[in-house]
Amino acid sequence: MTLHISPETLHQLGWNDHFERLATDQGINLDQVARVLSAQRNQFLVTNGHREWLCTPSGIIRHHRQLDYPVTGDWVLMDENVVKRVIPRKNTLCRGEAGSRGKQAGTVQREQPLAANIDTVFIVSGLDRDYNPRRIERFLALVYNCGMTPVIILTKADLHESPNAFRDEVETIAFGVPIVLTSTKDGSGIDELHGYLNIGQTTSMLGSSGAGKSSLANMLYGKDIQATATVSTSVGKGRHTTTSRELIVMPQGGLLMDNPGIREIAFSKSGDGLEATFSDIQTLAESCRFANCLHQLEPGCAVLHAVDSGELMQERLENYRKMQREMEYAQARNDKSADRVEKERWKGVAMEIKRLEKRKKY
Incomplete structure (x- = not known):
């Protein structure tokens, strides 16, 4: 007897309107949906609200790591004991x-x-x-x-x-x-x-x-x-x-x-994190004389003035600068990687065209 999974059962596990819309748009069968409770190297513990069971990733997921590899918290589509794919993440x-x-x-x-x-x-x-x-x-x-x-x-x-x-x-x-x-x-x-x-x-x-x-x-x-x-x-x-x-x-x-304890907090990308965390520095910067002020030695810098007056701690500004450099570097690496992927893709296309043209000659 096939067990049918209701939206209410999945909602108790965190299924929400975001995933409900995805399910409708992509024609997802809720009976195949499960959530990853824990993820090891090639084994996952999943649940659909009625039972928990161990499963493995499909061959496509295992051999094509550019695809989203399941992590704890993911929603996935199952085929019995095999994870077929990851449902697009909310975050x-x-x-x-x-x-x-x-x-x-x-x-x-x-x-x-x-x-x-x-x-x-x-x-x-x-x-x-x-x-x-x-x-x-x-x-x-x-x-x-x-x-x-x-x-x-x-x-x-x-x-x-x-x-x-x-x-x-x-x-x-x-x-x-x-x-x-x-x-x-x-x-x-x-x-x-x-x-x-x-x-x-x-x-x-x-x-x-x-x-x-x-x-x-x-x-x-x-x-x-x-x-x-x-x-x-x-x-x-x-x-x-x-x-x-x-x-x-x-x-x-x-x-x-x-989560296991984190000793090292490295950034893999830029985002809104700096603006949200250091909103006081962002507000002060709006009063700087120069729009591109780096808050280092520039005259008329409202941020440096706030440090001198005791309104802003020097340690907080230094931490802001450090994270800003890290995120800019991370973004530059990501952009470079994206360019490399695009170049390699077009290189592959060019080689395929050459191969087809060579076949036509014979």
Whole structure:
């Protein structure tokens, strides 16, 4: 007996109007639709809302990596235990592949997709040695670049008598972004986060190793579902307790993904991340004497004046400049790669024409 999958069943897994329109336009049979809960090298755990099962990619997906290779959060079309293709994504959480930031700032080699079709990203920072406003800015730029909505979570609030001072500081660099103080000791902050885990919502967590992501997932779930480890007291670094990306169906009805800790935040492309993260610098720049002001030595620079007056922190401006260079370099590499692909395509066309002309002679 064939089991028919209803839109309501898929909606509980995050299927929404965006994918409903795609299904209508492309004539997608919902009975073949499933969502990727976790992705290993050549094996995926998927669900259609009624059951979960392991499957493998089709030969076309395996041998043609220019196609979208399934990642956690993808919607895919199935043929029994084989993934036939990835349904076009609403968005992709991606970064420059780990180890791709060389001596030259922003040297991006390859794009590394982390997850797909995410509604909210929890940027998790521990209020211990993990706390770093400059790193939070980088995470914000990454999330905005990917077209996703950030929420900043400051964990381990119980380590301080006045944790609100940290929230006040983060508010000065994350304009309009919700900031939640949490503690696994007393469960504080949990009520503020429940709303992001409602039925049909998909949330991913980003942060360094030891930031408290797995402990936060356990607190939100209500019991231990993720392994945790203590942070070294000597160097303040945590170990990777989460080694894979897996969507967890939460009691609230939504899905939560705990990412392995990220030590290196490299950008694989440019986007709106800088403008959204550094909107204060963008606003100041509108008052600069020169429209193409680089905010370095130019006379009449409103940004430098704000630094001199104490309105803008020098460290924030330097971080802005650094990320700007990285994104410009990443975009230049992407444009160069696109040109190379186009040249190789036309080279192939020219060779095929020569081959056909040669056959005509004989």
